Amino acid sequence: MIHWHLTKRLSPHFVLDHSANLAPGSFTALTGGSGAGKTTLLRLLAGLETADDGYLEVDGERWIDGRRQIPPQRRSVGMVFQDYALFPHLTVRGNIAYAVPGGERARVDALLELTALTALADRRPAQLSGGQKQRVALARALARRPRLLLLDEPLSALDPALRHQLQDELAALHRRYGLTTLLVSHDLPEVFRLADRVIRLEHGRETACGTPAQVFLDKQGGDGRCLISGQVLAHEESAGLTWLTVLAGGDIVRLPMASRLARAYPPGSPITLEAGALRPAEPFGQPLP
């Protein structure tokens, strides 16, 4: 079990104050807006930042106890940084071997094979694609068999197809190693796909915690209808009605509204749409039964 209560003042008006419990083998996503304190929390857990107060206990061992904190070198953590932080002067093999205690060749080979990097073992990071770099960073983070794996938006720079594939690989490695993983992510599909639990941080405080469904389906109406946030882009008068062009859920839609009501939603203003029924897309051009 990993549990903590940590505080750190980041500015005169911003204090990160957070408590949590992570069950062994759990996969937790940490979400929230920019500057919410997600990366700082990850860095506190890794020992790269110093907490002002609190504790961090991992399997009965205190890593942070008030002002007494053990350095990152003595914590069993693996961390994948947002920029991967691969050592540019070392090959893929060198990067992984650097992390393996004693550089044990068999273990390096196993990690290369596990992350499908054997063919790229002699390349330098500059010669790798984003997905390959991500794999090296992951293999390196796993090399010391960490008790806690920390991932700071590791897939954010990748295209959606590659991200999808690497999410599968990440999930497989998480299960295989029985890791306790904490992932910072803004990507909702990624969170739903990987995490069994979500912590949402806003301005240094936890505002929601639960399964992805519990945290993100808060706009679900009781009668099955759901509310979708959007933004009004333009107005157009036609046939006594005002047609609103609205950006919602990544799509642009046109909706009619009585002109006297539409005046309350000028272009640029937020608007909430209510949707009642799901209409599945027709598979492969065939009409639905």
Added chain:
Amino acid sequence: MTVDLAPLWLTARLATVTTLILLAVGVPLAGWIAHSRSRFKPVFETLIAMPLVLPPSVLGFYLLMALSPARSLGAWLHARLGVDLVFSFPGLVAGSVLFSLPFMVQPLQAALTNLPDSLREAAYTLGKSRPAAFWQVELPCVRPALVAGTVMAFAHTVGEFGLVLMLGGNIPGVTRVASIAIYNEVEALNYGAAHLYAAILCSFSFAVVLAVHLLRRRTEGGA
């Protein structure tokens, strides 16, 4: 025309010893300054950069005063360590180390500061100590700056005149380096020998600056 090669060998010896000491001192110093959050950091940076703007004769004069056996520091060095740094080769080395320090430290410090913090932090999370992360990760990443700093420190020591003259004088075989030999030959109206020394130093300087440029081009091309 016979030319005494001793000043050239002495210059090479002085530059080599100075550069080796600068590597031993300057590299850790650059690492410390690059990562230090001390409020005294600007003071250290200023002190290291002083030789860039100070006339060499000023530094030479103060060193001459401080290291003179008649003064407390010079007397202490003589009594405790048996070392006389005025008008001696070790004195030239000490002065040259101080004078060429910014040429070693500044390029390294700039390169280390520009490295992403995540590189050394990644090394820490992989169980590596701060010194290990510095020597095994950071320093290899700034190798071009290390080579440029080394070459420039060496070349600068070769070309030094004012400080060497103030602190070491003009003792044949002991402190008469090439730049002082040129001055000496001109004083004696022996322009042929002065030309030869000057031509050797010119060729050397050209080769050094060209090497640094080529190194920079190679690094930028590879980036």
